[in-house]
Amino acid sequence: MELLSNLAIGFDIALSPFTLMLAVFGCFIGTIIGALPGLGPSNGVAILIPLTFSMGLDATSALVLMTAVYYGAMYGGRISSILLNIPGDEPALMTTLDGYPMAKAGRAGDALVISGVASFVGAFLATIGLMLLAPMLAQVAFLFGPAEYFALYLLAFATLGGLASNNQAKAAIASCIGLGIAMIGVDNNSGMPRLTGGNLHLFDGIDFLVAIVGLFAIAEVFFFIESHGKNTSIGVKLEKVTVPVKEIVGSSVTMLRSSVVGFIAGVLPGAGASLGSFLSYMSEKSIAGEKGGFGTGVAKGVAAPEAGNNAAAGGALVPMLTLGVPGSGTTAVLLALLMTLNITPGPTLFTERPEVVWGLIASLLIANFVLLLMNVPMVKIFVKILSVPAWVLLPGVTMVSFVGIYSLSGSYFDLLLMVLFGVLGWVLRKLDVPTVPIILGILLGGHMEDALRRAMVLSDGDWTYLFSSGIAIGLWAVAVVGFVAPMFLRRFLTKPQRITD
Amino acid sequence: MASDRIFGAVVTLIALAYIASATQIQTSFMADPVGPKTFPILIGAVAAICGIVIILKPDEDPAWPELRTLGALAVAVVVLVAYAYALKPLGFLIPTAVTAAILSYQIHPNTKQAALAGIGLSLGLFIIFKFALGLSLFGLPSFLTH
Numbered sequence: 001m002e003l004l005s006n007l008a009i010g011f012d013i014a015l016s017p018f019t020l021m022l023a024v025f026g027c028f029i030g031t032i033i034g035a036l037p038g039l040g041p042s043n044g045v046a047i048l049i050p051l052t053f054s055m056g057l058d059a060t061s062a063l064v065l066m067t068a069v070y071y072g073a074m075y076g077g078r079i080s081s082i083l084l085n086i087p088g089d090e091p092a093l094m095t096t097l098d099g100y101p102m103a104k105a106g107r108a109g110d111a112l113v114i115s116g117v118a119s120f121v122g123a124f125l126a127t128i129g130l131m132l133l134a135p136m137l138a139q140v141a142f143l144f145g146p147a148e149y150f151a152l153y154l155l156a157f158a159t160l161g162g163l164a165s166n167n168q169a170k171a172a173i174a175s176c177i178g179l180g181i182a183m184i185g186v187d188n189n190s191g192m193p194r195l196t197g198g199n200l201h202l203f204d205g206i207d208f209l210v211a212i213v214g215l216f217a218i219a220e221v222f223f224f225i226e227s228h229g230k231n232t233s234i235g236v237k238l239e240k241v242t243v244p245v246k247e248i249v250g251s252s253v254t255m256l257r258s259s260v261v262g263f264i265a266g267v268l269p270g271a272g273a274s275l276g277s278f279l280s281y282m283s284e285k286s287i288a289g290e291k292g293g294f295g296t297g298v299a300k301g302v303a304a305p306e307a308g309n310n311a312a313a314g315g316a317l318v319p320m321l322t323l324g325v326p327g328s329g330t331t332a333v334l335l336a337l338l339m340t341l342n343i344t345p346g347p348t349l350f351t352e353r354p355e356v357v358w359g360l361i362a363s364l365l366i367a368n369f370v371l372l373l374m375n376v377p378m379v380k381i382f383v384k385i386l387s388v389p390a391w392v393l394l395p396g397v398t399m400v401s402f403v404g405i406y407s408l409s410g411s412y413f414d415l416l417l418m419v420l421f422g423v424l425g426w427v428l429r430k431l432d433v434p435t436v437p438i439i440l441g442i443l444l445g446g447h448m449e450d451a452l453r454r455a456m457v458l459s460d461g462d463w464t465y466l467f468s469s470g471i472a473i474g475l476w477a478v479a480v481v482g483f484v485a486p487m488f489l490r491r492f493l494t495k496p497q498r499i500t501d
Numbered sequence: 502m503a504s505d506r507i508f509g510a511v512v513t514l515i516a517l518a519y520i521a522s523a524t525q526i527q528t529s530f531m532a533d534p535v536g537p538k539t540f541p542i543l544i545g546a547v548a549a550i551c552g553i554v555i556i557l558k559p560d561e562d563p564a565w566p567e568l569r570t571l572g573a574l575a576v577a578v579v580v581l582v583a584y585a586y587a588l589k590p591l592g593f594l595i596p597t598a599v600t601a602a603i604l605s606y607q608i609h610p611n612t613k614q615a616a617l618a619g620i621g622l623s624l625g626l627f628i629i630f631k632f633a634l635g636l637s638l639f640g641l642p643s644f645l646t647h
Binding site for chain 2: 051054055166167169170172173176177179180183187189190192194195197218221222224225226228389390391392394395396398399400402403406407410412415416418419422423426430431432433448449452453456457460461
């Protein structure tokens with residue numbers, strides 16, 4: 001019954017008129033961000049963080065606003081996937097496989113409604129799962145010492161590099177770039193500056209928000225300049241929207257199964273939403289078999305990845321809140337938000353600041369219903385947003401990024417760094433080097449080193465201490481398997497390619 | 502092939518330089534067993550090994566843009582750097598309009614549309630930031646307002 005009383009605290013906060021307004025507003029903005037081609041959940045949330053920060057909201061309100069944006073962007077992402085064949089981010093790729101063929105066959109409205117309901121089912125079940133699992137995991141997390149945390153961080157980098165990228169070496173380099181950047185600045189233990197090259201601007205270290213906005217948003221602008229906004233114009237018209245009750249009922253089992261698969265994938269640190277939508281699509285495809293017609297535009301092919309994707313988005317919040325290890329690119333951005341707000345995620349968050357956790361969970365439940373209402377009857381409004389041309393949108397994104405970062409510190413140096421990260425992001429993505437591990441490295445680098453050093457202080461420099469407990473050994477084993485296994489499995493687990501017209 | 506080989510070589514060199522500068526980190530008297538050097542050196546070593554792996558096992562070359570597009574990208578970078586320097590002394594409105602217009606032109610080369618996008622974004626965003634979000638922005642160059 002502790003759960004119910006906790007939820008009561010949460011709803012008490014979430015149902016206050018101001019918080020409720022923030023949640024609805026966040027859902028609306030989030031859906032727009034998700035629907036805009038070229039703005040996914042990660043970069044959309046990233047450019048809004050500095051602005052939220054400078055608006056001076058308190059921690060709970062800011063968190064409610066941004067997670068509503070996050071959930072909203074996950075919903076909205078399906079709109080551009082289905083109508084334009086442009087996935088807003090990696091996990092949305094799977095939705096294009098059946099969503100776009102369905103839209104081309106004149107059933108865009110059906111695809112949007114089915115995926116909207118599937119998103120709701122996935123996100124709703126994941127929020128319930130989060131409610132049940134997170135407090136339990138928080139209890140386990142109390143057993144974690146520095147050795148376990150070090151292994152856990154390693155696990156996050158290993159699975160992120162192993163499962164979510166095409167080349168292990170490149171993913172490892174990306175992690176090292178992030179960790180290396182995190183080392184810059186004054187060392188907390190000795191108080192000595194490290195790797196600053198004598199530059200005074202670097203003594204405070206490099207702000208992770210600068211790196212995130214540069215790598216995600218500014219790099220995207222360069223990609224649009226490269227393609228001259230060409231892949232934005234082709235699209236499918238949306239005629240009328242009706243609710244295909246039969247198909248929704250018919251794919252309800254698919255939605256439930258995919259939600260479970262997605263949630264589990266989301267809970268794995270480092271794996272995240274891409275794996276969730278991928279696994280749920282592939283497992284439903286093999287359950288349906290040849291006759292299922294996956295890839296030709298069937299309802300289940302839209303329902304499975306959307307339920308999986310949204311369930312993974314909720315599941316990714318579990319390790320993020322309890323252990324401080326994000327499960328995906330967007331949750332890494334949310335972790336950045338928590339750090340900006342001076343909230344340290346971890347098991348103590350549940351005991352020391354229950355109002356933050358449970359307020360957040362209650363807002364997620366509310367946001368979910370708001371999003372279902374917004375995304376099924378009102379979907380036509382958001383479809384209009386797709387017609388914003390790239391030559392207005394991308395300069396706008398750039399300006400918002402600049403003002404956001406500028407409002408953090410008021411220094412031109414951060415802006416220059418942001419442009420530099422944008423260039424770096426463009427070059428790296430060209431070379432098929434994933435950028436999410438860089439973000440994770442910058443966010444977790446300090447904690448990871450800290451864990452290592454505290455472990456060594458405890459053991460007086462004995463390196464075997466890192467493998468001294470069952471949990472630590474287990475985490476190391478999973479980390480090694482997660483990094484090495486995909487090298488051999490890659491032949492069998494090739495990702496479906498984007499369909500082209 | 503060539504792109505990845507160059508990338509691997511660059512990564513290895515930077516990693517070695519990183520290790521070299523990490524060895525120069527000063528330790529203080531309150532040293533713990535690991536000290537401030539070990540972890541950066543570890544990161545550098547992993548990166549260097551991965552760089553060498555990529556030199557030995559490169560992926561296929563990506564499709565690099567043609568020279569003209571690279572030029573457009575270079576222009577965009579120069580404009581953004583100039584914008585970073587101009588934002589404080591020249592205020593929000595004028596640099597934003599110019600930068601947004603140039604970026605818009607690089608994405609879709611149409612002078613009239615680009616000019617409209619620049620002016621529209623500059624004014625629209627200024628109103629949102631200044632009055633809806635209450636950020637402290639200065640619209641005009643500082644030498645005009647003082």
